[in-house]
Amino acid sequence: MPEVDRAPSSGEVPVAAVPQALPALSPAPLEEAEDRPGRRPDPDLDLVERARSGDTHAFDALVEKYTPKLYGLVYHMTSNREDSYDILQDVFAKAYRALKRFRGKSSFYTWIYSIATNMTLNFLKKRNRRRNLSLNDVDLSIENDPDFIEATSKSDPVREANLSELQQRLNMAMQKLSVDHRTVVTMFDIQAMPHAEIARILGISEGTVRSRLFYAHRQLQAYLEDFRK
Template sequence: MTEQELVERARKGDESAFEVLVTDNEKRIYNLCRRLTGNPEDAAELTQEAFLNAWRGLGRFQGESSFSTWLYRLASNACIDFLRKEKRRQNLSMTVSLDDEEEARQVELPDERYTPERELERTEVRQAVAAGLERLTPEHRQVLVMREINGLSYAEIGAVLGLEEGTVKSRIARARNALRKVLTERGNFFGELSSRK
């Protein structure tokens, strides 16, 4: 059954169809939330909130984009709202992890191709980028995570955020410059952040 057929059935109240949509998208949405918030518990809660909002909003879903893109937008918006509230509270340390669970397990396995020194360098780079991302605005962090970590195209990011492609490109350029500035200030600038165009 296609995604569109599942959405149509879910709109008519078919909970099992919606459950399939959740299963198909939950890992990707959780990873987005985790990377934006840096906290597994917050990510799980925001993932649940995104799916709840999707269930409640199915009647308003126009189908102009895919369901998964629409869901990505709902989750992204929930995370940005959360980060803004948390920033106002100033009582939560936002730490961004650039590793997902599978990568973390791979790092634990010995890899003969890399020396311990090289592994330490990579760890330090990840930590420097994570600390740099933490200092960016939620909007800049959002577009960098979507582009550099999740690998979304400019068009996909534009669809998720409701922005023109040119606006997405300029926002990403400003976010890269902001991250470069943070890394330079801390003595951690290690070259171009991305060669992806």
Template structure:
């Protein structure tokens, strides 16, 4: 059964068809909301909300875009709304970088001699990226997360966010620059020696 068929059935109330759509897309939606919020609990909630909205909105999905693009838009909107409410509620000032508890396991005086493949370094960098993402502005975070974690092209991201493709391109560049700056400040990201 094609995805179109599944969508058509699900739009008529077929939960089994919807379940199959869910299976196909929930990982990406979860990943997206996780990277946007930095919190597995929030990502769970937002993923559920996204699919609930999708279920409700399916009768009005007429394939103006890919189904996944539409889902990502729902997910991104939900996550950004959530982040805005959280910001307001918590009145976040600029948060100094503090390592998350769970990331610390990779940081306890790693002995790099025993880690020739740089596994520890990789995990440190990933942890630093997670922290850095949370400190980016919502606009930067959105584009960067969509690019890096859902594999959408610039054109597709433009569709999700209702932006011009050129805007997406330049915003991604600035987001990367901002993230890089945070990583450098974090100290976990050593500028590589300039190579020829």
């Protein structure tokens, strides 16, 4: 698995300094994210074995299965749909070439998620700081989401802003975060991954994940101050 050198963020603090009440909104654990001892077998094992023996259709099935999830990761980190498309194509191409070296120490999901994360981080480090947003349309089912209903009911700015404005503000706020902070916010808040899984994919401790989340949320509060009045 390719490694990316990640310098600790300036906002990181020791675990003990992070309030314990942080994970108030604990996300539901992902089904595929169980790499702990005694884990159940990798559900993709059969497809992976077939793909390793040259069955391209088996790998296509894996691509089809994981494209939406990995796309979410890359898109929310880049806020650019064209870049996300290109990065994800490269991710699967690289994964296919590296498949023979996949030893099954982690699930295929964790493995390919790590590749996608590292390639996205590398891309963001090379990309210019100023980059236009290229956003997807917002699914109109958002209007039935309890979080959206609550946000529009209690916050005048959110209620007054149309969906497009809200989307722009959220993405701009995300892009103001450091890459490390954006990564954990994407994984935890948007993709609902548990701390342990994020720690495993990023190769950091759970305490560091919590620390980064704490400071990322604090920054987001400042960036979205007028939406929370």
